[in-house]
Amino acid sequence: MDIFPGWEGYLPRLEANWRKLITPEDTVVLAGDTSWAMNLNDTKADFALIQSLPGQKWLLKGNHDYWWTTTRKMDKFLAASGFDTLHILHNNACIVGDTALCGTRGWPFDDVAAQGEKLMAREAGRLRMSLQAAGDTPRKIAFLHYPPVYPGASAKELVEVLNEFGVTECYYGHLHG
Structure with missing residues (x-):
């Protein structure tokens, strides 16, 4: 029994569609869960595949x-491994023309434990730093791993930062699902 029906052969389909839609001049943000590796060195096979695809790729956590x-360690690893089309989007911004790509992981809004509140505040701060790094770039697009809004609920701290920066x-x- 396949617990993920429809996932068979997803990688060749993903690669084929990527190559059909993305050009070397494009910029793509991968919104997290990029590799199942447990340490940075073990990402090499996954990153090699991503490196082989067209475009500049920005990775979120x-x-x-x-x-x-x-x-710093990830940037050094990417450079040493020759992954020159992979970049880290974390407390910074990627400027493409008149658009700034900003982002952070975020946090599940329904984690109301003290640790969850602390992590949400940290992620709101990281989002703010990323948006500040965009300077006065006219258009700012935010990328998060966790959705900031669900039907009937939201991550208030993140939504406030998004609104603050327009x-x-x-x-x-x-x-x-």
């Missing part, structure tokens, strides 16, 4: 990116 370490577009991953 997801809840399953256990390999994620400091930006963000009108926000894209996210971590979708189930």
Whole structure:
């Protein structure tokens, strides 16, 4: 019994569609859960595949990116490994023309435990730093791993930061279903 029906052969389909839609001049943000590796060195096979695809790729942290370490270590690893089309989107912004791509992982809004509140405040601060790094770029697009809004509920701290900076577009991953 396949617990993920329809996932068979997803990688060749993903690669074929990517190559059909993305050009070397495009910029793509991957909204987290990029590799199941447990440490940075073990990401090489996954990153080699992503490197082989057209475009500049900016990686956000997801809840399953256990390999994620400091930006400095990741940047050094990417450079040493020849992954020159992979970049880390974390406390910074990627400027493409008149648009700034900003983002952070975010946090599940329904985690009301003290630790959850602390992590949400940290992620709101990281989102703010990323948006500040965009400077006065006219258009700011935010990317998060966790959705900031669900039907009937939202991550108030993140939504406030998005509104503070006039963000009108926000894209996210971590979708189930």
